[in-house]
Amino acid sequence: MLYEAFKAGVADLGAKEAVEISGLSNEKLKPLLDRTWRLTHSKLQRQRIEGAAExxxxxxxxxxxxxxxxxxxxxxxxxxxxxxxxxxxxxxxxxxxxxxxxxxxxxxxxxxxxxxxxxxxxxxxxxxxxx
Known part of the structure:
Protein backbone atom coordinates (compact mmCIF):
# COMPACT_ATOMS: atom_id res chain seq x y z
CA MET A 1 0.00 0.00 0.00
CA LEU A 2 2.81 2.41 0.86
CA TYR A 3 4.52 1.64 -2.43
CA GLU A 4 1.32 2.25 -4.41
CA ALA A 5 0.82 5.61 -2.67
CA PHE A 6 4.42 6.56 -3.39
CA LYS A 7 4.08 5.54 -7.02
CA ALA A 8 0.87 7.56 -7.38
CA GLY A 9 2.59 10.57 -5.78
CA VAL A 10 5.51 10.32 -8.19
CA ALA A 11 3.10 10.15 -11.12
CA ASP A 12 1.22 13.19 -9.80
CA LEU A 13 4.45 15.14 -9.68
CA GLY A 14 5.14 14.32 -13.30
CA ALA A 15 8.33 12.55 -12.28
CA LYS A 16 7.34 9.07 -13.42
CA GLU A 17 9.56 9.37 -16.46
CA ALA A 18 12.50 10.46 -14.30
CA VAL A 19 12.13 7.38 -12.09
CA GLU A 20 11.93 5.10 -15.12
CA ILE A 21 14.87 6.80 -16.84
CA SER A 22 17.04 6.44 -13.73
CA GLY A 23 16.73 2.67 -14.07
CA LEU A 24 14.66 2.12 -10.95
CA SER A 25 12.14 -0.47 -11.99
CA ASN A 26 9.28 -1.43 -9.70
CA GLU A 27 11.31 -4.46 -8.60
CA LYS A 28 14.19 -2.22 -7.49
CA LEU A 29 12.20 0.73 -6.20
CA LYS A 30 9.84 -1.18 -3.89
CA PRO A 31 12.59 -2.75 -1.69
CA LEU A 32 14.34 0.63 -1.40
CA LEU A 33 11.13 2.32 -0.35
CA ASP A 34 10.29 -0.49 2.11
CA ARG A 35 13.73 -0.30 3.73
CA THR A 36 13.57 3.50 3.99
CA TRP A 37 10.12 3.31 5.56
CA ARG A 38 11.24 0.68 8.10
CA LEU A 39 14.32 2.66 9.13
CA THR A 40 12.31 5.88 9.48
CA HIS A 41 9.63 4.08 11.47
CA SER A 42 12.32 2.56 13.73
CA LYS A 43 13.86 5.97 14.44
CA LEU A 44 10.47 7.41 15.45
CA GLN A 45 9.75 4.30 17.52
CA ARG A 46 13.09 4.71 19.33
CA GLN A 47 12.07 8.22 20.37
CA ARG A 48 8.81 6.84 21.82
CA ILE A 49 10.71 4.03 23.55
CA GLU A 50 13.07 6.47 25.26
CA GLY A 51 10.14 8.65 26.33
CA ALA A 52 8.43 5.68 28.01
CA ALA A 53 11.59 4.10 29.47
CA GLU A 54 10.76 4.95 33.08
Missing amino acids: ALPYLMLDVTPGTSVRPQCIEMDGIARRVDDPYWRENYPPCDRIDCMCRVIQLSDRQVQREGITVLPTEVGKPDANP
Missing part, protein backbone atom coordinates in the same frame (compact mmCIF):
# COMPACT_ATOMS: atom_id res chain seq x y z
CA ALA A 55 7.49 2.99 33.01
CA LEU A 56 8.62 0.42 30.43
CA PRO A 57 12.36 -0.11 31.03
CA TYR A 58 12.89 -3.24 28.89
CA LEU A 59 13.02 -4.08 25.20
CA MET A 60 12.49 -7.67 24.09
CA LEU A 61 13.29 -8.98 20.64
CA ASP A 62 10.31 -10.75 19.10
CA VAL A 63 10.45 -12.90 15.99
CA THR A 64 7.22 -13.21 14.02
CA PRO A 65 6.57 -16.94 13.49
CA GLY A 66 6.52 -18.14 9.91
CA THR A 67 8.54 -15.24 8.54
CA SER A 68 12.06 -14.88 7.21
CA VAL A 69 14.51 -13.95 9.99
CA ARG A 70 18.26 -13.89 10.54
CA PRO A 71 19.85 -16.59 12.76
CA GLN A 72 21.00 -13.82 15.14
CA CYS A 73 17.40 -12.71 15.61
CA ILE A 74 16.25 -16.27 16.33
CA GLU A 75 18.97 -16.61 19.00
CA MET A 76 17.73 -13.46 20.76
CA ASP A 77 14.00 -14.15 20.35
CA GLY A 78 12.25 -13.62 23.69
CA ILE A 79 15.34 -12.16 25.39
CA ALA A 80 15.06 -8.71 26.95
CA ARG A 81 17.57 -5.99 27.77
CA ARG A 82 17.13 -2.66 29.49
CA VAL A 83 16.23 0.23 27.18
CA ASP A 84 19.44 2.03 28.19
CA ASP A 85 21.65 -1.03 27.56
CA PRO A 86 24.54 -0.14 25.20
CA TYR A 87 23.56 -3.25 23.21
CA TRP A 88 20.70 -1.30 21.61
CA ARG A 89 23.09 1.38 20.27
CA GLU A 90 24.54 -1.26 17.95
CA ASN A 91 21.45 -3.44 17.51
CA TYR A 92 18.50 -1.08 17.10
CA PRO A 93 16.61 -1.36 14.91
CA PRO A 94 16.98 -5.06 15.58
CA CYS A 95 17.28 -5.85 11.89
CA ASP A 96 17.32 -3.52 8.92
CA ARG A 97 16.99 -6.27 6.34
CA ILE A 98 13.83 -5.99 4.28
CA ASP A 99 13.09 -9.68 4.52
CA CYS A 100 13.56 -10.00 8.33
CA MET A 101 10.36 -9.49 10.27
CA CYS A 102 11.69 -9.23 13.83
CA ARG A 103 10.68 -6.36 16.12
CA VAL A 104 11.12 -5.12 19.68
CA ILE A 105 8.42 -5.03 22.33
CA GLN A 106 8.71 -2.61 25.24
CA LEU A 107 7.94 -4.15 28.64
CA SER A 108 7.38 -3.11 32.25
CA ASP A 109 9.05 -4.70 35.29
CA ARG A 110 5.75 -6.36 36.10
CA GLN A 111 5.39 -7.90 32.63
CA VAL A 112 8.94 -9.26 32.76
CA GLN A 113 8.35 -10.82 36.18
CA ARG A 114 4.89 -12.17 35.40
CA GLU A 115 5.98 -13.77 32.11
CA GLY A 116 9.34 -15.01 33.43
CA ILE A 117 11.17 -13.25 30.60
CA THR A 118 14.95 -13.61 30.50
CA VAL A 119 16.77 -10.30 30.91
CA LEU A 120 20.43 -10.02 29.98
CA PRO A 121 22.34 -7.91 32.51
CA THR A 122 24.17 -4.97 30.98
CA GLU A 123 27.50 -5.51 32.74
CA VAL A 124 27.79 -9.29 32.26
CA GLY A 125 25.96 -10.01 29.01
CA LYS A 126 24.83 -13.50 30.07
CA PRO A 127 21.20 -14.59 30.45
CA ASP A 128 19.73 -14.17 33.92
CA ALA A 129 16.15 -15.45 34.30
CA ASN A 130 13.93 -13.14 36.30
CA PRO A 131 11.64 -14.70 38.92
Whole structure:
Protein backbone atom coordinates (compact mmCIF):
# COMPACT_ATOMS: atom_id res chain seq x y z
CA MET A 1 0.00 0.00 0.00
CA LEU A 2 2.81 2.41 0.86
CA TYR A 3 4.52 1.64 -2.43
CA GLU A 4 1.32 2.25 -4.41
CA ALA A 5 0.82 5.61 -2.67
CA PHE A 6 4.42 6.56 -3.39
CA LYS A 7 4.08 5.54 -7.02
CA ALA A 8 0.87 7.56 -7.38
CA GLY A 9 2.59 10.57 -5.78
CA VAL A 10 5.51 10.32 -8.19
CA ALA A 11 3.10 10.15 -11.12
CA ASP A 12 1.22 13.19 -9.80
CA LEU A 13 4.45 15.14 -9.68
CA GLY A 14 5.14 14.32 -13.30
CA ALA A 15 8.33 12.55 -12.28
CA LYS A 16 7.34 9.07 -13.42
CA GLU A 17 9.56 9.37 -16.46
CA ALA A 18 12.50 10.46 -14.30
CA VAL A 19 12.13 7.38 -12.09
CA GLU A 20 11.93 5.10 -15.12
CA ILE A 21 14.87 6.80 -16.84
CA SER A 22 17.04 6.44 -13.73
CA GLY A 23 16.73 2.67 -14.07
CA LEU A 24 14.66 2.12 -10.95
CA SER A 25 12.14 -0.47 -11.99
CA ASN A 26 9.28 -1.43 -9.70
CA GLU A 27 11.31 -4.46 -8.60
CA LYS A 28 14.19 -2.22 -7.49
CA LEU A 29 12.20 0.73 -6.20
CA LYS A 30 9.84 -1.18 -3.89
CA PRO A 31 12.59 -2.75 -1.69
CA LEU A 32 14.34 0.63 -1.40
CA LEU A 33 11.13 2.32 -0.35
CA ASP A 34 10.29 -0.49 2.11
CA ARG A 35 13.73 -0.30 3.73
CA THR A 36 13.57 3.50 3.99
CA TRP A 37 10.12 3.31 5.56
CA ARG A 38 11.24 0.68 8.10
CA LEU A 39 14.32 2.66 9.13
CA THR A 40 12.31 5.88 9.48
CA HIS A 41 9.63 4.08 11.47
CA SER A 42 12.32 2.56 13.73
CA LYS A 43 13.86 5.97 14.44
CA LEU A 44 10.47 7.41 15.45
CA GLN A 45 9.75 4.30 17.52
CA ARG A 46 13.09 4.71 19.33
CA GLN A 47 12.07 8.22 20.37
CA ARG A 48 8.81 6.84 21.82
CA ILE A 49 10.71 4.03 23.55
CA GLU A 50 13.07 6.47 25.26
CA GLY A 51 10.14 8.65 26.33
CA ALA A 52 8.43 5.68 28.01
CA ALA A 53 11.59 4.10 29.47
CA GLU A 54 10.76 4.95 33.08
CA ALA A 55 7.49 2.99 33.01
CA LEU A 56 8.62 0.42 30.43
CA PRO A 57 12.36 -0.11 31.03
CA TYR A 58 12.89 -3.24 28.89
CA LEU A 59 13.02 -4.08 25.20
CA MET A 60 12.49 -7.67 24.09
CA LEU A 61 13.29 -8.98 20.64
CA ASP A 62 10.31 -10.75 19.10
CA VAL A 63 10.45 -12.90 15.99
CA THR A 64 7.22 -13.21 14.02
CA PRO A 65 6.57 -16.94 13.49
CA GLY A 66 6.52 -18.14 9.91
CA THR A 67 8.54 -15.24 8.54
CA SER A 68 12.06 -14.88 7.21
CA VAL A 69 14.51 -13.95 9.99
CA ARG A 70 18.26 -13.89 10.54
CA PRO A 71 19.85 -16.59 12.76
CA GLN A 72 21.00 -13.82 15.14
CA CYS A 73 17.40 -12.71 15.61
CA ILE A 74 16.25 -16.27 16.33
CA GLU A 75 18.97 -16.61 19.00
CA MET A 76 17.73 -13.46 20.76
CA ASP A 77 14.00 -14.15 20.35
CA GLY A 78 12.25 -13.62 23.69
CA ILE A 79 15.34 -12.16 25.39
CA ALA A 80 15.06 -8.71 26.95
CA ARG A 81 17.57 -5.99 27.77
CA ARG A 82 17.13 -2.66 29.49
CA VAL A 83 16.23 0.23 27.18
CA ASP A 84 19.44 2.03 28.19
CA ASP A 85 21.65 -1.03 27.56
CA PRO A 86 24.54 -0.14 25.20
CA TYR A 87 23.56 -3.25 23.21
CA TRP A 88 20.70 -1.30 21.61
CA ARG A 89 23.09 1.38 20.27
CA GLU A 90 24.54 -1.26 17.95
CA ASN A 91 21.45 -3.44 17.51
CA TYR A 92 18.50 -1.08 17.10
CA PRO A 93 16.61 -1.36 14.91
CA PRO A 94 16.98 -5.06 15.58
CA CYS A 95 17.28 -5.85 11.89
CA ASP A 96 17.32 -3.52 8.92
CA ARG A 97 16.99 -6.27 6.34
CA ILE A 98 13.83 -5.99 4.28
CA ASP A 99 13.09 -9.68 4.52
CA CYS A 100 13.56 -10.00 8.33
CA MET A 101 10.36 -9.49 10.27
CA CYS A 102 11.69 -9.23 13.83
CA ARG A 103 10.68 -6.36 16.12
CA VAL A 104 11.12 -5.12 19.68
CA ILE A 105 8.42 -5.03 22.33
CA GLN A 106 8.71 -2.61 25.24
CA LEU A 107 7.94 -4.15 28.64
CA SER A 108 7.38 -3.11 32.25
CA ASP A 109 9.05 -4.70 35.29
CA ARG A 110 5.75 -6.36 36.10
CA GLN A 111 5.39 -7.90 32.63
CA VAL A 112 8.94 -9.26 32.76
CA GLN A 113 8.35 -10.82 36.18
CA ARG A 114 4.89 -12.17 35.40
CA GLU A 115 5.98 -13.77 32.11
CA GLY A 116 9.34 -15.01 33.43
CA ILE A 117 11.17 -13.25 30.60
CA THR A 118 14.95 -13.61 30.50
CA VAL A 119 16.77 -10.30 30.91
CA LEU A 120 20.43 -10.02 29.98
CA PRO A 121 22.34 -7.91 32.51
CA THR A 122 24.17 -4.97 30.98
CA GLU A 123 27.50 -5.51 32.74
CA VAL A 124 27.79 -9.29 32.26
CA GLY A 125 25.96 -10.01 29.01
CA LYS A 126 24.83 -13.50 30.07
CA PRO A 127 21.20 -14.59 30.45
CA ASP A 128 19.73 -14.17 33.92
CA ALA A 129 16.15 -15.45 34.30
CA ASN A 130 13.93 -13.14 36.30
CA PRO A 131 11.64 -14.70 38.92
